[in-house]
Amino acid sequence: MAAQIAALPRPRPRRRLRQRDVIPYVFILPNLLLFAVFVFGPMLFSFGMSFTAWDGLGRPSFTGLNNYEKLLSDDLFLTAVRNTLLYSFGTVLPMLAISLGLALMLNSRLRGRTFFRVMIYLPVVISWVAAALVWRLIFIHPSGLMNAALESVGIPAQLWTSDPILALPAIMWMSLWKGLGFYTVIYLAGLQTIPATVYEAGMIDGASRWQLFWRITLPLLRPTTLFALIVGIIGSFEVFVPVYLMTNGGPGYASMVMVMAIYRSAFQTYQMGYASAMAVILFLAIFGVSLAQFKLFGREVEY
């Protein structure tokens, strides 16, 4: 009997709950609540709504995969996807190449580097609204600055933002101007992580400046390039304001992009369910890019 009692698990001495055990949860709680209400809740809600038809007022009615089937043959959506990819390639790649070049130049011993850096970074800090408006003015037809410049070298004036072919490139040009400074500073930060000793070793071996760049700088900048690429691609998928303010997606659907299509379907034609299906596709695209980066390069970029 006594032995049995002894074998019973003894109640553990209750540790006094210290302030320190509770406080971290208290500190995190407000943020978690906000995330729940404004990120995770809406995310789930989006998935749910994408299987319904809903005008935003009445009761949503369940329509299964209807919205997704409709997407596959919807000109608005398909053009938006195509244009988003075009915009993505057309801005991110030149952006990285040019910003790397600028960062290399700014990283050399040069008087007035701060001045050049400020000039290059300045467009980053202004609103997309101000940026889109001034470029809309520059591109204006027929008497805008861009056309005046073209005519002065004998090229006829273009419609730019009202031209089916030039509308998207005009937006891309403006985004390049707006984003260049950000990526230049990212590359500058990356360049500073390369120790001088590596270059000294290369120079002792008689490597040329060109060889130093291709054999040392570029490979060592790989993590920076990956980071810039991912941030750039995801950012380009989310483009909205310059399109909304420079072309409104037009002429026709010539510069329609995904967020613009979502906005229009949800808040202008009130197809909330259908727009949610587009948002889910956009989420999957962003998720896919993030995941691909993680899978492909996760091992390499581990710390």
Next chain:
Amino acid sequence: MAVQETTALPLERETGRDLAAASEGEGRIPLSALQQAILYLVLGTVSILMFFPFLWMIATALRPAGFEADLSLIPRPYLAFENFGRAWSFRGSVFTQYAINSVVIAVVSTALGVALNGLAGFAFAKYSFPGRNVLFYIVLTTMMVPFQITMIPTYVTIAKLGLINNYWGVILPGTASAFGIFLIRQFMQSIPDELLDAARIDGASEVNIFLRIVVPLSAPALAVLAIFTFLWRWNDYLLPLLVMNRQQMFTLPIGVTNFIGEYRAEWSLVMAVSLISILPTVGLFLFFQRYFVRGIAMTGMKG
């Protein structure tokens, strides 16, 4: 999942160093006079191209009424400084109301964001508690869900909470920020535990430790977060576009676009108010230039 975590780390090594300081690496290689001249030529040209839209904004803003077609960089026949007053006093000074709205939203968002993300970052950096890693991953996951994806249900949520045309409807959705938490956590991890333990032995409460010891030591990181948060909120467009539909509640970016959209205002007036609207962020940038560079180097945050 942890895209930002893995990718941001190479930059984070730079936390302590300022990029404006003398560069290392390739920058050590001395340049010949010719190379220097070429660098100056290229960087000078790029700087002019980058700054030109700003010049054009100023030139257009100062163009006298009736001279819109003039394309000279210095407006003729005189500099129409009265445009600023004309634009600002439009329709009983609506722009004063827009500016007040913008200031209230940006300032309250910044204060709230720095406080809440600072607390959460502190909890993740300096406490060990069950579920810490899981919670941190949940926070990081939110980086893959940009507002563009959740805008429909977020709008519905804001409407359900009765926050349409309410400052809180714009302030709350963006307050919890994974970038902010990440930035603060990275910085606070470098604060030695001994410092906090010594204060605990002296009987300081956890809240006091945060306010009296951690906050003063983390001032640089908190300043970076404050500057970036202000910038995001001041420049924000899509969220106030959805939430604020009464003219009394418009922010400056919304007001400026409404100015062209609804009233077909002259470009000189549009550029005048655009210029005024970018002054705070440009000023902030020029004044706190080093913090911007450091902030980007620390997390790769987008300005």
